[in-house]
Amino acid sequence: MMKIDVLSLFPSMFNGVFGESILKKAQEKGAVQYSVVNFRDFSDNKHGQVDDYPYGGGAGMVLKPQPIFDAVESLSTAEEQNKKPRVILLCPQGERYSQTKAEELAEEDHLIFVCGHYEGYDERVREHVVTDEISIGDFVLTGGELGAMVIIDSVVRLLPGVLGNEDSPVLDSFSSGFLEHPHYTRPADFRGMKVPDELISGNHKLIEEWRERESLRRTFERRPDLLEDKELNERQQKWLKEWKNDRN
Structure with missing residues (x-):
């Protein structure tokens, strides 16, 4: 304790x-x-x-x-x-x-x-x-x-057993070095605003890739300073290059 x-x-x-x-x-x-x-x-x-x-x-x-x-x-x-x-x-x-x-x-x-x-x-x-x-x-x-x-x-909130989901503190913004990805819940279509297809696809690999990409995108857009000394994998580097090109 x-x-x-x-x-x-x-x-x-x-x-x-x-x-x-x-x-x-x-x-x-x-x-x-x-x-x-x-x-x-x-x-x-x-x-x-x-x-x-x-x-x-x-x-x-x-x-x-x-x-x-x-x-x-x-x-x-x-x-x-x-x-x-x-x-x-x-x-x-x-x-x-x-x-x-x-x-x-x-x-x-x-x-x-x-x-x-x-x-x-x-x-x-x-x-x-x-x-x-x-x-x-x-x-x-x-x-x-x-x-x-x-x-x-x-x-x-980081102490063992405090949060109901043991993954929650691990997935928080800043714990991974990135800001947290967006979240959605029911309904899938609210006033014409739809949940991304990846999240309702049932494909766990696709979902994890979407979350990784959107976490990196949100960090790039809102807190680019967090990426200055961050080591990115090849896929993340590709996404980042695409977003930078879109800005130019």
Whole structure:
């Protein structure tokens, strides 16, 4: 079972996220266990203060090291002496999040997410507590909670037994390096808009080839950057050449 702990000043934000859909089912199946900790409870200040003015002056407040150090240390169990938990700091300066990172984190036993607010963190938190700094994109949020939710969702769905179809996470966009192919369901003809013949042919080889081609086509059209260092087989190279010629 994976253990996921979240340090947040606003723990109630996670109630709905962990209590619905796949994340709820994952916990019910015993694949994961969540806890959300208000690290204000670890402040050694009688007023519960967790932030202070930065040395050298400047706008905004900075999160103090003491509450975060103590909170993280309280979550590390005796069984983890040989394998420390991954401590993830949500931060705009961090590594850009990706499906590859999600797959990496899904192999861990214990993840701790640190969600900050205010101007930033005392640098000693980065240097001595955190193992990973992650950004979910080049934009600014009020705090790290929404970023943590995004990462947790993407990781938990990869855990064994969480999704009903074991092939689902393998076929997701980005898992193969391509965007996912289009999907269709009944009726086969809706207001004159028809499902591609290959998908209703009953020919599994034809269907798989269509999905491979359309996955590559969608990636070429929407995210060509994903193809820059991608090794393509001979058939894929032929398709790509045809589409490039059509554009000229």
